[in-house]
Amino acid sequence: MIRIENLRKTYTVGDIEVPALREVSFSIERGDFVAIMGPSGSGKSTLMNIIGCLDRPSGGRYLLDGVDVSGMSTNELAEIRNRKIGFVFQSFNLLPKTSALENVELPLFYDRYQHIDDHRGAATRALERVSLSDRLDHHPSQLSGGQKQRVAIARALVNEPYIILADEPTGNLDSTTSIDIITLFQKLNDHGITVVLVTHETEIARYTKRILELRDGTVVRDERVEKR
Amino acid sequence: MIRIENLRKTYTVGDIEVPALREVSFSIERGDFVAIMGPSGSGKSTLMNIIGCLDRPSGGRYLLDGVDVSGMSTNELAEIRNRKIGFVFQSFNLLPKTSALENVELPLFYDRYQHIDDHRGAATRALERVSLSDRLDHHPSQLSGGQKQRVAIARALVNEPYIILADEPTGNLDSTTSIDIITLFQKLNDHGITVVLVTHETEIARYTKRILELRDGTVVRDERVEKR
Numbered sequence A, B: 001m002i003r004i005e006n007l008r009k010t011y012t013v014g015d016i017e018v019p020a021l022r023e024v025s026f027s028i029e030r031g032d033f034v035a036i037m038g039p040s041g042s043g044k045s046t047l048m049n050i051i052g053c054l055d056r057p058s059g060g061r062y063l064l065d066g067v068d069v070s071g072m073s074t075n076e077l078a079e080i081r082n083r084k085i086g087f088v089f090q091s092f093n094l095l096p097k098t099s100a101l102e103n104v105e106l107p108l109f110y111d112r113y114q115h116i117d118d119h120r121g122a123a124t125r126a127l128e129r130v131s132l133s134d135r136l137d138h139h140p141s142q143l144s145g146g147q148k149q150r151v152a153i154a155r156a157l158v159n160e161p162y163i164i165l166a167d168e169p170t171g172n173l174d175s176t177t178s179i180d181i182i183t184l185f186q187k188l189n190d191h192g193i194t195v196v197l198v199t200h201e202t203e204i205a206r207y208t209k210r211i212l213e214l215r216d217g218t219v220v221r222d223e224r225v226e227k228r
């Protein structure tokens, strides 16, 4: 369902070129549960942003369900981002002037097909799943770091996406809450949702089915996780 | 050097009161190395902000080097924040329109006594210590999550503070880089700097000398770390 072929991404800073991804190739089948690991600066978020149709590669191909993403229109990409993919950003990206509940409802307004009618109910349930029922009216500045992270997770789930892309979803969470979150992802994966998450914690990666390790913009390891 | 007595902090959201800290008491002697742990939302950042003179408590007392902080003027508090304390924020708080180097130089401009002349040199060395010499000119949006975190750490160290307060300084770092950072804090602590860091990772806490655990706004555990 996700096919990456010889992907390259180079940033330019002044007259310096920063090769963030160099010739990355792999496939992720529907229903897989992948952990992307690797050192700080190795290209994990860059790769996630391309998979999530938030950024375009400098070279190579990205095929989503057999279709080359580079050929898609802005509308088609927006459609994918809203209906197919739920994205948890490494820095949350919550709207500062709106409540946790409204932040989580937002993707539902952008869904052209409105396949969910009860926005308030769906958003409330999503926040319950991440144990934030008592923080619905708080604005991001009134939430702890880990609570903001969980609002970002709830927002990624509310539209019932086919693919969840989560960039360091437990980076600000204590071990108990982290285990709640990774267990939630496991449950969603058991129901057929494809999950790709970036983590730097081997404890968390152990809950997934496959580990893709990056180093300096290339894949250095691609292994199944033995026994879950 | 840090004395907390019956500290309370209550936030108000609409007409609801959120008791973030309830009757917290402890002391931290000069040269100690403390890890503050606890679940998401248990009050760790709230406590750090009060110790760092960034926020005032609702009740109780905070004495820094024997002086009650509540009696200090805005200028005296700013002085403490600039010269005595280096603060690493959970969400980094970097200036978006300035480079990594300029972000790290900033505290040096605010130092009234200008005890460091060579701002560029001091900032460059601070960034070298967190392995970011090749990212000096990048702006925050051109840095990975873990690189932003390390710029925030470098900025907290550049003014050679007596106390380092670090809120989840390794939350976005892979294990190798995390160990580099905690080892750097250990070295600074060996030179007499008091270090208080919030972490949710027991692996990291093991490098410290003492663990203070919060739960629901109170201290539930205060133990020395056996053997480092």
Ligand SMILES: Nc1ncnc2c1ncn2[C@@H]1O[C@H](COP(=O)(O)OP(=O)(O)OP(=O)(O)O)[C@@H](O)[C@H]1O
Residues within 6 Å of the ligand: A135, A138, A141, A142, A143, A144, A145, A146, A147, A172, A173, A174, B011, B012, B013, B018, B019, B020, B038, B039, B040, B041, B042, B043, B044, B045, B046, B047, B090
């Ligand atoms: N400005 C605020 N207004 C209202 N409530 C707040 C505010 N800031 C924090 N809170 C609440 O106070 C509690 C403690 O927050 P704090 O940020 O100290 O937690 P924390 O231990 O740092 O959590 P985390 O590990 O998730 O970062 C949380 O339940 C949070 O929702």
Ligand SMILES: Nc1ncnc2c1ncn2[C@@H]1O[C@H](COP(=O)(O)OP(=O)(O)OP(=O)(O)O)[C@@H](O)[C@H]1O
Residues within 6 Å of the ligand: A011, A012, A013, A018, A019, A020, A038, A039, A040, A041, A042, A043, A044, A045, A046, A047, A090, B135, B138, B141, B142, B143, B144, B145, B146, B147, B172, B173, B174
């Ligand atoms: N917009 C940009 N302009 C220039 N360089 C960039 C930009 N975004 C990222 N980079 C660089 O590309 C490299 C890869 O960044 P990326 O954010 O993908 O790393 P990462 O693996 O997610 O790191 P971390 O674990 O620290 O979050 C880094 O060295 C970073 O400095």
Ligand SMILES: [Mg+2]
Residues within 6 Å of the ligand: A044, A045, A046, A090, A167, B144, B145, B146
């Ligand atoms: Mg990243």
Ligand SMILES: [Mg+2]
Residues within 6 Å of the ligand: A144, A145, A146, B044, B045, B046, B090, B167
């Ligand atoms: Mg916090």
